Amino acid sequence: MLEFITLLLPFLLLGFVAAGLSRIxxxxxxxxxxxxxLIWGARPLDVVAFMLLFVVYNNFTAETQDVRLDYKDLVLFPRWRIAIPIVLTALITFLSPPAGIGVFMACFVxxxxxxxxxxxxxxxRPAIHRVVILSVLSAVVTAVGAYVGPTISEDYYFGFAGLAILLITAFAWYAGRNRDAFKGIWExxxxxxxxxxxxxxxESSNYPAGLTRDYKTPMDRMLPMITVVGGYAGLMVVLGVYGLFSIPSFITAIGAAIGTRMFGLYEFPKRGTFSYLAIGFAVAAVVCLYLVSPVPTGFDAINAIMKQPVVQ
Known part of the structure; x- marks a missing residue:
């Protein structure tokens, strides 16, 4: 039991600390x-499987931060209908556990x-047909990325990941300075x-809502949920193709949820410009990553121990 706690505690603290830094x-x-x-030695597959599950869970936490969900107030499965996904999941899990997980998460999303x-x-509200179109697009591009990502060379993966962080951060900074840019293709x-x-x-699906535009952007409020659809699609690719479900990710998501409940969510300035403190943290994280230049050792040992019974 102590071995499980020792392995999982760093992931719990990671989520908690990350939530605190994000709030600041x-x-x-x-x-x-x-x-x-990556600094801890994660391989490409470890990172992809980890973050796809984390994004699905964390975005749910963020969206329900100030709302108390009641099964009576659900939209698709209110009251007795909540039994539909439960029974359906149980039946499919009996035939195929991975498929059961997929069905349950699909209903959840x-x-x-x-x-x-x-x-x-x-x-x-944005038009429903646009939400559907963007959700399908999100699912496709994320699924493609999830299929390709684990095949990228481990020697260069951390470098590309850092560049992705810098690119999104630079785009958010530019968009905050130019409120009339990207009209028509923003979402x-x-x-x-x-x-x-x-x-x-x-991913940074919460950024658009904090970047005021000179034109109407009703889709910003839905972008985190559209990203969840993409995360779900990518997660199914990883589960189906690579057969990996990241338990450490779930623990980190719990830590982030605790931190979010305690600290709350960051409120972007009303002026619409991007947070320079956010830029600083993102750049500092990439600089640390490049300075360490990590050697991928993988989370195989952790995943193997997670599959063992807690009590021998």
Whole structure:
């Protein structure tokens, strides 16, 4: 039992600390967690499997931060209908456990999207067909990234991951300085950044809502949920193709959830410019990553121990 605690405690603390840093600066959690995982020796597959699960869970935590969910108030599965995904998952799990996990998570993601959409004031809601189109696009680009990411050379992977962090950070800074830029393709750019989630586990779907535009952008509120759809698609690719489900990721997500509940979420300045403190944290994380120049040893030992019974 002590061995389990010793292995998982650093991941719990990682999520907690990352949530605290994000609350202070506004930096995306992934830009703290991904460099840390790589410094700890994670291989490409470890990072991708880890971050896809983390994003799905963490975005749920962020969206329910100030809302108490009641099964009676659900949109797709209210009241007795909540039994539908439970029974369906149980039946499919009996035939194929991985498929059962996939079905349950699909129901979870759909319900979360519907709930968030319903909470948006009707006059501010984006068109449903655009949400569907962007969700499909997010699923495709993230799934492709999740398939390709683990095949990238371990010797160069950390370098590319750092570049992805710097690229997204630079784009957010530029967009904050130029409020009329990217009109017509704004949401598509952020959805296409899902390729970085699939490849390197890097995502920042909360940034657009904090970058005021000179034109109407009703989709910003839904982008974190659209990213969850992409994360789910990528997670199914990793589970189906590579057969990996990251338990350390779940522990980190719990740590981040505790930190989020304690500290709250960062509130971007109303002026719409990007946080220089967030830029500083992101750049510092990449600099540390490059200075360490990590040697990938993998999380194989951790994953193997996680599969053992707690009591021998």
């Amino acid at each position: 600066s506004g930096v995306a959690l992934s830009m703290i967690i991904v460099p840390t995982l 759909l319900e979360l999207m519907a709930t968030v959409y319903k909470r948006i004031p009707e006059r501010d 598509f750019i952020w959805v296409d950044f899902g390729i970085f989630l699939g490849l390197f586990g890097v």
